[in-house]
Amino acid sequence: MKKRFNPIKDKSSEIIEYLMSSPDMPDDEMLRFKLRLSIEEAVVNVVQYAYEGGIGWLEAGTSLDEDKLILSIELRDAGTPFNPLEKEDPDLTLDADQRQIGGLGIFLCKKMMDSISYRYENGNNVLTMTKKIQ
Amino acid sequence: MDTIITNEGTKTMVKLKGRLDTTNADQFQHDIQPLMECKDPDIDVDCCDMEYTSSQGLRLFLTLQKSVMSHGGKLVLRNMKPQVKEVFDITGFSNIITIV
Numbered sequence A: 001m002k003k004r005f006n007p008i009k010d011k012s013s014e015i016i017e018y019l020m021s022s023p024d025m026p027d028d029e030m031l032r033f034k035l036r037l038s039i040e041e042a043v044v045n046v047v048q049y050a051y052e053g054g055i056g057w058l059e060a061g062t063s064l065d066e067d068k069l070i071l072s073i074e075l076r077d078a079g080t081p082f083n084p085l086e087k088e089d090p091d092l093t094l095d096a097d098q099r100q101i102g103g104l105g106i107f108l109c110k111k112m113m114d115s116i117s118y119r120y121e122n123g124n125n126v127l128t129m130t131k132k133i134q
Numbered sequence B: 001m002d003t004i005i006t007n008e009g010t011k012t013m014v015k016l017k018g019r020l021d022t023t024n025a026d027q028f029q030h031d032i033q034p035l036m037e038c039k040d041p042d043i044d045v046d047c048c049d050m051e052y053t054s055s056q057g058l059r060l061f062l063t064l065q066k067s068v069m070s071h072g073g074k075l076v077l078r079n080m081k082p083q084v085k086e087v088f089d090i091t092g093f094s095n096i097i098t099i100v
Helices: A012-020 A029-049 A105-112 B025-036 B055-070 B082-090
Strands: A002-005 A058-064 A070-077 A115-121 A124-132 B002-008 B011-020 B042-053 B074-078
Touching: A002 A012, A012 A029, A012 A058, A029 A058, A029 A070, A029 A105, A029 A124, A029 B042, A029 B082, A105 A115, A105 B082, B002 B025, B011 B025, B011 B055, B025 B055, B042 B055, B042 B082, B055 B074
Parallel strands: B011 B042, B042 B074
Antiparallel strands: A002 A058, A058 A070, A070 A124, A115 A124, B002 B011
């Protein structure tokens, strides 16, 4: 299932809840925790940074492979071209004084999901995250 | 998320309840503002009812930790649920914030 949200300003929770209520989502609480966290980080990135003033659309969808083993979450927007995977991972060895506030969101997605990929296609940013759910 | 702050002698006790996410991070920041103004902070945070935190929440814990350190104080988070602890572990926050 997928849905286009427009405009997306202040709509992060609505988009997150839409994806979390998908019939493709697993029931397992631990898996749902990881999926919610990844979805929140990815959605908030688009809502806060993709469009100037938050005026623009985001298409959010889920799907399962034919064996119903692998869940895919896809986010598509027409905002500023931005590949979040190019962002350097935070340095986890620094102490509190030196740690930067920020840069953690996409890092958490990478750790919580099995795969995360980005492509720029027909003027759209497309982020796809997958997780084995059985 | 609910943030309940009480004082016990020189200690400040904080109880967190619910999900700390993008919808309420601003509120949480507002709620913990008094903790950043303590002169000699000794803060004990009970996380047993904290269900979830996203990076927005982590940022605020880091801000609080930095503030407490700059005041020469102490911050301890306790009773964290395993899935929440995992978020602190993965991001290296377990190394910079005391979690018991």
